[in-house]
Amino acid sequence: MKHDRILALDGPLNFRDIGGYQNDKGQHVKWNKIYRSDSxxxxxxxxxxxxxxRRITVDIDLRSKYEQNSAPDKLWSNVRFVDAHIYSENRKQNKGDNKLYRFVHHIPDMGDNWLGQIYQQVLLNSHSQHEFAKIFAELIELPEEDALVYHCSAGKDRTGMTSALILTALGVDDDTISRDYLLTNELYDFALAKQFPDDNEIASLVSKMNITKGEGPAIRGITETIRQGWGSFDGFFKKELGFSQKDLNRFRKMYLE
Incomplete structure (x- = not known):
C-alpha cells in the first residue's frame, strides 16, 4: 500500500505522517497513527x-497560551484538544542551568549550536518534561483505530523536538530524525511566519525561531543529550518522564510493525 508522508491541505503547509521510518531492529513506525504539523x-x-x-481524534497543541489565544485551532468533529505548551516561562525550572546536574548527567556542550542549545534547555526543563510526558501518555492511551496530531506554529521547533523524542523512543537513528526535522525547510514558508509583540518573552523567542530555518545539527540537542546523559532513551523515559519499562514496551508495540 502506498503511503503519503505529506498531507496536502488548504491551510497548514507542514502537516505530515511520521510513519514508515525504519529503526535499528528493522521494524518500521506505523503509518496513519502519528502526525505532526504547523498551526x-x-x-x-x-x-x-x-x-x-483519517480518524485523527486527538489534537495536541504545543504552543504557548498567548499563541493559542491569538490563533486558536479550528477543531474538527470528534477531536479532543490537549494543551501541552512546551516552553516554560520559569527559568528556575531549567535543570540544565545547574552545573552539578550537568556534570552528573554528562550533559554535552552544544557550543555555538544556537538552536541545539535551546532544544537542550527545553529537554532539561522540568515543565517541558511534564508536557512531554503528557504527550507520551496520550500516545500510550490512544485507541488502536485512532490517530493523533501534535503541532506548534511552524511545525519546526517544538514539533521537531517532540518528533525527535518519539522517533528516538522507537529506535530510529539520528540521521533519519534529522532528515525528518529538515523537511520543514522544504514545506514551510518562513516569510509567512506570524510575528508576535516583543513584550511577551516566549512569543518573542517563538517569532525569532519561526523565521529561522532548521539546521541538521540542531536536533542533536535532543538526541545527543539523551544518549550522553542517560545512555539511552529508556533511561530518560523512566527517570525524567516518570514512566515504567512496561509503558515503554507498550508504546513500542503500539507504534512499530
Whole structure:
C-alpha cells in the first residue's frame, strides 16, 4: 500500500505522517497513527473532513497560551484538544542551568549550536518534561483505530523536538530524525511566519525561531543529550518522564510493525 508522508491541505503547509521510518531492529513506525504539523488555525472545511477521514481524534497543541489565544485551532468533529505548551516561562525550572546536574548527567556542550542549545534547555526543563510526558501518555492511551496530531506554529521547533523524542523512543537513528526535522525547510514558508509583540518573552523567542530555518545539527540537542546523559532513551523515559519499562514496551508495540 502506498503511503503519503505529506498531507496536502488548504491551510497548514507542514502537516505530515511520521510513519514508515525504519529503526535499528528493522521494524518500521506505523503509518496513519502519528502526525505532526504547523498551526491548525487555518484549516478549511475540506481540511477538517480529511482529518476526520483519517480518524485523527486527538489534537495536541504545543504552543504557548498567548499563541493559542491569538490563533486558536479550528477543531474538527470528534477531536479532543490537549494543551501541552512546551516552553516554560520559569527559568528556575531549567535543570540544565545547574552545573552539578550537568556534570552528573554528562550533559554535552552544544557550543555555538544556537538552536541545539535551546532544544537542550527545553529537554532539561522540568515543565517541558511534564508536557512531554503528557504527550507520551496520550500516545500510550490512544485507541488502536485512532490517530493523533501534535503541532506548534511552524511545525519546526517544538514539533521537531517532540518528533525527535518519539522517533528516538522507537529506535530510529539520528540521521533519519534529522532528515525528518529538515523537511520543514522544504514545506514551510518562513516569510509567512506570524510575528508576535516583543513584550511577551516566549512569543518573542517563538517569532525569532519561526523565521529561522532548521539546521541538521540542531536536533542533536535532543538526541545527543539523551544518549550522553542517560545512555539511552529508556533511561530518560523512566527517570525524567516518570514512566515504567512496561509503558515503554507498550508504546513500542503500539507504534512499530
Amino acid at each position: 491548525l488555525s487555518s484549516l478549511s472545511k475540506e481540511d477538517q473532513e480529511k482529518l476526520v477521514e
